Amino acid sequence: xxxxxxxxxxxxxxxxxxxxxxxxxxxxxxxxxxxxxxxxxxxxxxxxxxxxxxxxxxxxxxxxxxxxxxxxxxxxxxxxxxxxxxxxxxxxxxxxxxxxxxxxxxxxxxxxxxxxxxxxxxxxxxxxxxxxxxxxxxxxxxxxxxxxxxxxxxxxxxxxxxxxxxxxxxxxxxxxxxxxxxxxxxxxxxxxxxxxxxxxxxxxxxxxxxxxxxxxxxxxxxxxxxxxxxxxxxxxxxxxxxxxxxxxxxxxxxxxxxxxxxxxxxxxxxxxxxxxxxxxxxxxxxxxxxxxxxxxxxxxxxxxxxxxxxxxxxxxxxxxxxxxxxxxxxxxx
Amino acid sequence: xxxxxxxxxxxxxxxxxxxxxxxxxxxxxxxxxxxxxxxxxxxxxxxxxxxxxxxxxxxxxxxxxxxxxxxxxxxxxxxxxxxxxxxxxxxxxxxxxxxxxxxxxxxxxxxxxxxxxxxxxxxxxxxxxxxxxxxxxxxxxxxxxxxxxxxxxxxxxxxxxxxxxxxxxxxxxxxxxxxxxxxxxxxxxxxxxxxxxxxxxxxxxxxxxxxxxxxxxxxxxxxxxxxxxxxxxxxxxxxxxxxxxxxxxxxxxxxxxxxxxxxxxxxxxxxxxxxxxxxxxxxxxxxxxxxxxxxxxxxxxxxxxxxxxxxxxxxxxxxxxxxxxxxxxxxxx
Numbered sequence: 043x044x045x046x047x048x049x050x051x052x053x054x055x056x057x058x059x060x061x062x063x064x065x066x067x068x069x070x071x072x073x074x075x076x077x078x079x080x081x082x083x084x085x086x087x088x089x090x091x092x093x094x095x096x097x098x099x100x101x102x103x104x105x106x107x108x109x110x111x112x113x114x115x116x117x118x119x120x121x122x123x124x125x126x127x128x129x130x131x132x133x134x135x136x137x138x139x140x141x142x143x144x145x146x147x148x149x150x151x152x153x154x155x156x157x158x159x160x161x162x163x164x165x166x167x168x169x170x171x172x173x174x175x176x177x178x179x180x181x182x183x184x185x186x187x188x189x190x191x192x193x194x195x196x197x198x199x200x201x202x203x204x205x206x207x208x209x210x211x212x213x214x215x216x217x218x219x220x221x222x223x224x225x226x227x228x229x230x231x232x233x234x235x236x237x238x239x240x241x242x243x244x245x246x247x248x249x250x251x252x253x254x255x256x257x258x259x260x261x262x263x264x265x266x267x268x269x270x271x272x273x274x275x276x277x278x279x280x281x282x283x284x285x286x287x288x289x290x291x292x293x294x295x296x297x298x299x300x301x302x303x304x305x306x307x308x309x310x311x312x313x314x315x316x317x318x319x320x321x322x323x324x325x326x327x328x329x330x331x332x333x334x335x336x337x338x339x340x341x342x343x344x345x346x347x348x349x350x351x352x353x354x355x356x357x358x359x360x361x362x363x364x365x366x367x368x369x370x371x372x373x374x375x
Numbered sequence: 376x377x378x379x380x381x382x383x384x385x386x387x388x389x390x391x392x393x394x395x396x397x398x399x400x401x402x403x404x405x406x407x408x409x410x411x412x413x414x415x416x417x418x419x420x421x422x423x424x425x426x427x428x429x430x431x432x433x434x435x436x437x438x439x440x441x442x443x444x445x446x447x448x449x450x451x452x453x454x455x456x457x458x459x460x461x462x463x464x465x466x467x468x469x470x471x472x473x474x475x476x477x478x479x480x481x482x483x484x485x486x487x488x489x490x491x492x493x494x495x496x497x498x499x500x501x502x503x504x505x506x507x508x509x510x511x512x513x514x515x516x517x518x519x520x521x522x523x524x525x526x527x528x529x530x531x532x533x534x535x536x537x538x539x540x541x542x543x544x545x546x547x548x549x550x551x552x553x554x555x556x557x558x559x560x561x562x563x564x565x566x567x568x569x570x571x572x573x574x575x576x577x578x579x580x581x582x583x584x585x586x587x588x589x590x591x592x593x594x595x596x597x598x599x600x601x602x603x604x605x606x607x608x609x610x611x612x613x614x615x616x617x618x619x620x621x622x623x624x625x626x627x628x629x630x631x632x633x634x635x636x637x638x639x640x641x642x643x644x645x646x647x648x649x650x651x652x653x654x655x656x657x658x659x660x661x662x663x664x665x666x667x668x669x670x671x672x673x674x675x676x677x678x679x680x681x682x683x684x685x686x687x688x689x690x691x692x693x694x695x696x697x698x699x700x701x702x703x704x705x706x707x708x
Contacts, residue, residue, distance in 0.1 A: 271608030
């Protein structure tokens with residue numbers, strides 16, 4: 043668990059795109075973000091109060107979160123100065139960078155001397171069990187995609203918010219770096235050892251109240267040959283009661299695989315559902331989440347209507363039109 | 376690559392069951408085994424010449440392979456004495472034990488001093504790439520099972536031998552500890568980081584001659600919720616042209632999962648084939664390999680005949696009746 047609230051470190055981010063993690067925290071856990079810390083020349087602005095480390099400390103911040111990708115995989119001198127000072131002033135550090143904080147001897151030395159914690163969310167900090175497949179209490183919903191990066195995390199986040207607003211019991215369960223930094227907890231599934239993948243998902247989504255929903259962040263795709271094993275572990279380890287199909291209709295090919303075409307939503311349903319039923323015979327596909335960012339509004343609405351008719355399932359773009367339809371479908375189970 | 380030939384260390388194995396790895400080497404790569412080394416009270420005997428370290432060295436042995444499971448996950452004093460002496464006498468050591476040779480400071484010190492290598496095949500020694508899904512030359516066959524431990528390794532080994540005897544180009548590709556120790560090379564897939572699983576299988580089965588077959592050792596099962604992600608990575612990373620369905624008909628439930636039933640061979644086919652075709656549209660299911668060890672001979676033959684009729688595919692128990700039918704089916708592709 044990463045201690046909240048956070049001061050969001052934007053560093054010298056060239057643009058908003060580089061600040062994806064910080065934006066996620068601001069959008070989904072605004073109560074976790076007391077302010078932003080920017081270096082000279084920073085091209086990103088979250089619209090949060092700019093704070094010094096001391097000001098953020100006074101405002102209650104516990105952890106400095108690196109909310110930005112670094113260039114060339116190197117932690118620069120300018121960054122390092124801030125990170126060291128933050129440790130000295132009593133902040134923990136949290137990072138999803140590929141190059142780990144724990145691999146920087148100066149940060150390790152200062153963290154030890156000051157008794158602070160370095161959170162590298164890219165790698166697991168838990169020894170996960172092997173999955174035992176035992177039926178768990180509570181309900182679980184998993185977003186599965188026709189491809190990677192089609193909006194699975196966003197869908198689960200949006201559903202969690204809507205469900206909580208309705209007074210339903212719901213918890214987003216992070217399985218990737220961004221989700222872990224946003225919520226302060228989770229499993230970095232792509233970095234887990236093969237034998238323990240499904241077990242780590244069981245660990246992440248334990249027994250719960252009968253009317254509680256875990257909204258499990260999806261990863262990869264059963265149709266993405268690079269990462270399908272990770273997706274499979276979610277489908278079986280997650281033991282989902284409900285699947286949401288996620289799709290981005292304008293993509294020309296599978297992400298990073300120019301020779302591979304996206305499956306149809308029907309193919310995704312017909313593949314994912316029987317596999318999910320191995321772990322939970324009661325699993326149902328309850329809705330479709332479409333990322334329509336590359337479509338005009340009329341086009342998006344027409345597409346969603348067509349999907350609803352063809353699939354016989356509620357379909358929405360949760361970013362554009364809200365996740366209400368998907369939550370209605372969950373509530374009806 | 377582990378240097379061959381080997382001296383097989385049986386230690387104080389209580390019985391033959393504990394010497395599974397050594398038996399595998401003797402059965403499948405007899406040319407790799409110059410002899411066996413047994414301690415006082417050893418209850419296993421491979422029928423190989425008992426040799427001292429010096430005799431084995433004279434006979435050309437390069438590596439002492441721990442061909443036996445240890446008790447309680449501890450390397451005993453008696454074992455240690457032999458292992459240290461072996462390093463001093465110029466042997467490399469190879470082990471598939473859970474507790475790693477590299478975690479024993481005395482072995483590490485002696486190996487460094489003598490310039491010998493400690494091979495822990497349970498953990499990867501290669502930084503594998505992320506899979507790119509590019510179409511590779513040569514042909515690949517993958518054994519997929521209704522469950523774990525139904526004879527997938529044995530099937531691939533038996534097919535390799537039969538194919539080589541027929542003058543076909545064939546290479547068994549190990550994906551587990553036993554297979555790696557038998558052949559001296561491979562990928563310990565269950566210990567690979569999730570993101571790199573499919574990439575490690577691509578690495579293991581690269582471009583080859585058009586008429587060359589890689590016989591990929593299967594792992595887990597698409598229907599085994601603990602390990603299905605590993606299997607999925609084989610199905611996509613392996614890009615198989617041919618699948619062999621493997622089954623053990625007398626099992627009461629999935630291995631280690633008392634609440635889960637085995638799928639039928641039809642279910643296995645209908646699940647595995649569409650998934651395999653994501654990576655290789657030409658993939659076919661070519662045959663069925665049945666482990667009939669718990670059936671009488673007549674019963675086994677009747678069962679195989681029934682499978683052939685129901686599935687429309689050649690079916691055999693490669694241990695009992697040879698793998699000829701399966702190789703015939705591959706040769707016909």
